Structures are given as structure tokens and as C-alpha cells.
Amino acid sequence: MAMPRLALVPGEPAGVGPELCVRLAQRPRNDCSLVAFADPATLEAAAQALGLPLNLLHEDHPAHAPGDLPLRMFPNVNAVAFGQPDPRNAGAVIDALRQAATGCLGGAFAGMVTGPVHKATINQGGIAYTGTTELLAEHAGRKVVMMLANDIVRVALATTHLPLRQVPDAIDAGLLRHVLHTTHAALRTDFGIAAPVIAVLGLNPHAGEDGHLGREEIDTIVPVLDELRGQGLDLVGPLPADTAFLPAKLRGFDAVLAMYHDQGLPVLKYSGFERAVNLTLGLPYPRVAVDHGTALDLAGRGLADPSSLEAAVATCARMAAQRPAPAPL
Known part of the structure; x- marks a missing residue:
């Protein structure tokens, strides 16, 4: 070939x-x-x-x-x-x-x-x-999705270059459906992963702590994850961002969806900046x-x-x- x-x-x-x-x-x-x-x-x-x-x-x-x-x-x-x-x-x-x-x-x-x-x-x-x-x-x-990846982890972004004040309003059900479907399809088509597992981070500390630290998880993220699981996507979360990147957990994921730029990318760059790349999915x-x-x-x-x-x-x-x-x- x-x-x-x-x-x-x-x-x-x-x-x-x-x-x-x-x-x-x-x-x-x-x-x-x-x-x-x-x-x-x-x-x-x-x-x-x-x-x-x-x-x-x-x-x-x-x-x-x-x-x-x-x-x-x-x-x-x-x-x-x-x-x-x-x-x-x-x-x-x-x-x-x-x-x-x-x-x-x-x-x-x-x-x-x-x-x-x-x-x-x-x-x-x-x-x-x-x-x-x-x-x-x-x-x-x-419509595309930004993903950054190295030999350790792949991180897709729900929002990219937005001020933090604008992030919660930008994360709605339509956006999450698009980003997760696009990421799932790319993992299958571009990476040859037949049944990808995607970890989804919460927006708030401790993924909202059952609503005590914010309701975005309860009102927006969880309903979309349940809907897409019903369509066959293997989604884990919403997970607290401060523990989702532990090596033992990452071994079970093919990609991580971060809600905003600086939630996921500092970890990726720390884990291997020299070999990191930026992918445009979709x-x-x-x-x-x-x-x-x-x-x-x-x-x-x-x-x-x-x-x-x-x-x-x-x-x-x-x-x-x-x-x-x-x-x-």
C-alpha cells in the first residue's frame, strides 16, 4: 500500500x-x-x-x-x-x-x-x-473539535479560547453532544479504537459535589451523558478534574473531555510537552x-x-x- x-x-x-x-x-x-x-x-x-x-x-x-x-x-x-x-x-x-x-x-x-x-x-x-x-x-x-495529545493522554476540549466568565454559559447540551460524538467518531476512524472510552470532566470543583458547588453537572452534563450512553457511547463521568488524570485512572480511558482550556491542557503539557500535538477533529x-x-x-x-x-x-x-x-x- x-x-x-x-x-x-x-x-x-x-x-x-x-x-x-x-x-x-x-x-x-x-x-x-x-x-x-x-x-x-x-x-x-x-x-x-x-x-x-x-x-x-x-x-x-x-x-x-x-x-x-x-x-x-x-x-x-x-x-x-x-x-x-x-x-x-x-x-x-x-x-x-x-x-x-x-x-x-x-x-x-x-x-x-x-x-x-x-x-x-x-x-x-x-x-x-x-x-x-x-x-x-x-x-x-x-464544526470541529480541538484535541491535544501526547504519548500519555488525549484531551479534547468542550470550549477553547474563551474567558472563564463565559465558559458556563457556553456549555450546553448541543455543544456537548457535538463534541462527544465528534471525539468518539475520531477515536474510531483516526485512531482505530473500536469501542472508545471517554472520560468526561465536570465543570466545577469535585464535579459539583452533588449540586453544592454548582449545578452544571446536574442540569446539563449528566443528562447529556445519560442520553449518549443510550446511543452506545462509553462515557465515564462527570469526574472531578483533580483526580481524573491519575495514571491508574488514565489507563482505562482513550480520551478525556475537559470543559475548558486550562482544565485539561496543563496536565497534558506537564506530562510530555515536547511530544504533544494539536489535532482538529471533524x-x-x-x-x-x-x-x-x-x-x-x-x-x-x-x-x-x-x-x-x-x-x-x-x-x-x-x-x-x-x-x-x-x-x-
Whole structure:
């Protein structure tokens, strides 16, 4: 069976994304083939800064030697100075993401791996941008779920980047149904888990303490869990967040659903930040991103750790291999 072909988008050209892609090109792969969607001059500058070989190929030519990297060109308007984002290059970043997504929807690519994007620079370039997850969801016309994962735990989020004051009002029955159905389907389709077990955290301390510390569990979370159990989902909870991540408990779960960003992600990042990845569940194709930012202070200095990008590619390749080949549009 042919290896899945993945689109690789470095993200912010002045950040660490380009040099991480150069490092990735130094070793052969037996799980996927990669095509970078990027500016060739920026990749070459990153290779020079690292003192590593780089041989940019036409996107249809496979990589054979260390440093080979098939490329679809998205030239920047201005030459890149590492560590100094330029809003004039925002268009090339967004075009690369959109074209990679189009290639995935059309069946030319089996999945997408993305590096970190600098949100402020994109917006300063005159492009309304809240994040790559949102951009890809809108592009595909899908509602999606954010999951972060490493070798220890997978954490899906009911809400993502919301102020804490807004979280309780955002968690309603419709949201929980969508997030749990999407997470359950992804665990089966993308991870090959036939009967996934999902732990669901409560919103309040001690999962509400029978209503003494809040009623969201009683009024919203428990009724939805009971409803979905009746549909065949294996759901545990709502569980107090302060004990749900104990190793003995985690061994019984395939994923954990956290109600808000900082309820679940600090534990995940503490347990293995270097190998953590960010997944977008619910798209018609696998999308996996690094779980770190642009690290502008490290860019061009050869200090950035490629572990998260390596994990993202390996994860995306495994997910793509689990899925049937998409039908071309």
C-alpha cells in the first residue's frame, strides 16, 4: 500500500517553522511522503542558518536523500528576517494553508501538518484570522473539535479560547453532544479504537459535589451523558478534574473531555510537552499541528526542538493510514 502523502505548512516564516521543516527533511520516512507549502528562499535561509543540506524538489518528485524536500512554492512578498514577523508576508502564509486544505479536500493529499502561525502578524496584514483550526473549519464547512495529545493522554476540549466568565454559559447540551460524538467518531476512524472510552470532566470543583458547588453537572452534563450512553457511547463521568488524570485512572480511558482550556491542557503539557500535538477533529481529513508557538526568540538560531513537529507528522501519517482514501471532488 502506498504511503500517505501529507501537506506540510511551516506557518510563520520568521518563526521556527521553516527550520523545523529543514530538520524534518534530514531523515528518511517510511510512514508518509511530505510536500512543503512554503517560500523556497525562507527554507534555504533556514538550512543555511542550521548548516544543514536542503535540496528543494518539484512537488511530484519523491525525496530520496537527506535534505530532499518536495515543495509547492508560496513566495513571500518580502525577504524574511528570522525573529521579525512581517505583515506583508501574511498573504503567503494564509494562501499556503488554504491551498493545502483544498488539496486535502480534493484527494491530492491524505492529511495536513501545520507549524505555528503568528496571529497578530496575520491580522496586521489585513487578514481576519482567529486561528488555523477556525480557518480550516470554515474552509471545509464543518464544526470541529480541538484535541491535544501526547504519548500519555488525549484531551479534547468542550470550549477553547474563551474567558472563564463565559465558559458556563457556553456549555450546553448541543455543544456537548457535538463534541462527544465528534471525539468518539475520531477515536474510531483516526485512531482505530473500536469501542472508545471517554472520560468526561465536570465543570466545577469535585464535579459539583452533588449540586453544592454548582449545578452544571446536574442540569446539563449528566443528562447529556445519560442520553449518549443510550446511543452506545462509553462515557465515564462527570469526574472531578483533580483526580481524573491519575495514571491508574488514565489507563482505562482513550480520551478525556475537559470543559475548558486550562482544565485539561496543563496536565497534558506537564506530562510530555515536547511530544504533544494539536489535532482538529471533524474535518474530512486529518490535520495535526505542533503544540507550541512561533518561538521568535529562537528562530534562526538552531535551538528549536523539532520533537513536536516530528510527532505531528507521525501522528498525521497514522491517522491518514487508518482512513479510507478520500473520493476526489
